[in-house]
Amino acid sequence: MNANPAFASAQSARPASATLRASVALALAASLLSAGGAQAWVLSISSGPKAAFLQVGLGSYSGTYSSGGTPLNNAFVNTVTLQNPLTPNVVGTGAAQAMTSDSTQAASFYDGYLVCNPPTQVYVGGWVRTPTGTGSGVLSVISPASLLTPAGDAIPFSQISWSSTANGNAAADIPAGTFNGGTLVLRTIAAGTWVENCFTFSYANAALVPGGTYKGTVTYTLVLP
Numbered sequence: 001m002n003a004n005p006a007f008a009s010a011q012s013a014r015p016a017s018a019t020l021r022a023s024v025a026l027a028l029a030a031s032l033l034s035a036g037g038a039q040a041w042v043l044s045i046s047s048g049p050k051a052a053f054l055q056v057g058l059g060s061y062s063g064t065y066s067s068g069g070t071p072l073n074n075a076f077v078n079t080v081t082l083q084n085p086l087t088p089n090v091v092g093t094g095a096a097q098a099m100t101s102d103s104t105q106a107a108s109f110y111d112g113y114l115v116c117n118p119p120t121q122v123y124v125g126g127w128v129r130t131p132t133g134t135g136s137g138v139l140s141v142i143s144p145a146s147l148l149t150p151a152g153d154a155i156p157f158s159q160i161s162w163s164s165t166a167n168g169n170a171a172a173d174i175p176a177g178t179f180n181g182g183t184l185v186l187r188t189i190a191a192g193t194w195v196e197n198c199f200t201f202s203y204a205n206a207a208l209v210p211g212g213t214y215k216g217t218v219t220y221t222l223v224l225p
Contacts, residue, residue, distance in 0.1 A: 011193045041125075041169045043110055044195040045069035047133040054126035054139070054222040057101060065127075065194070069109065077217070078103040080122065080201050092208030099160075101203040108196055116198035122176055124164075125196025126222050128189045136188040137224035139195075143179040149212035156180045157216060159207060162199040173197050179218060189222065 017165050045065065053071040057078030063069030081099040089098075100119040110126065116123045128137040146154035155161045157179040164172035174186055174197040 011135050023120050041108075041115065041166050042173055042194050043099050043196075045127050045129060045192055045194050047131055047192055048129050049131060050224065052126065052137050052222050052224040054220060055105075055109070057103035057122050058105050059109065059123070064109050064112050066111040071109070078122065082203060086205065090205070091211075092205065094204070094206045097203040097205050099203055101201075106211045110194050110196070113168075115168070115196060117167065121198035121200050123196065124199050124220065125194065126189060127145045127194035128191050128222070128224050130191040130224075133192045135191045135224070137191075137222050138188055139174065139186045139218050139220070140183055141186060141218055142183050143178070143218040144179055145181040147214035147216035149177045149210075149214055151210075151212060153210045153212055153214070155207055155209055156215045157203045157218075160201060161204065162201045164199055166196065166198045169197075174199075191224075 019166055055071075055074075058074060058076050060072035060074040062072060063099050066163050077207070078101050082097055083100055086097065101122045103118050103122050105123040106114045106116050106118055108123075126137075126139065128135070142155040144159075146156055147160075148154050158181060161178040164174050164176045166173075173195050177184060177186070187195070
């Protein structure tokens with residue numbers, strides 16, 4: 001939320017360059033034709049008034065954290081899709097299909113470092129701040145049971161998974177995983193830290209389903225008690 005953080009050095013060196021709840025949605029779609037160690041990007045921020053910031057895909061910030069910038073609200077919902085509709089001979093074969101997004105967010109608002117490679121990667125990150133530097137927030141993602149067509153055909157959301165990494169960091173500081181059709185806790189974010197990674201989404205393609213465009217929206221939430 002809108003805060004005024006001061007710059008603090010990173011825990012890991014990086015090239016120069018009441019309850020709070022932040023939620024960001026991400027839409028996913030799959031179009032089908034009819035079937036017949038590196039350093040971690042866990043970065044330090046200073047203590048201050050209780051605040052939390054969450055960004056998934058395209059975000060907004062007044063400058064960067066390291067230059068004294070502050071977070072801004074951005075209601076845009078990015079969409080992740082299959083690059084091309086699946087052809088009948090591919091649908092349901094179990095051959096996983098890469099997904100891409102319409103997000104153009106490559107740089108971190110921490111310091112401008114290019115952490116992600118859109119459109120194949122989606123930026124996911126956030127920070128938690130408290131006056132004492134103690135406590136932590138919980139980052140979760142909520143998904144519906146299925147992606148649906150207008151006709152009501154369904155693909156289980158558990159068919160969508162993601163890997164997690166970032167430029168300069170092969171480790172997954174926000175774990176890879178698979179949507180579960182409910183609430184999935186991704187990690188805690190300790191007060192005084194900014195955590196970020198880039199998600200690459202994939203469709204398992206293990207379901208033989210009717211042709212159509214299947215859509216659903218997931219919501220990422222960062223809660224600081």
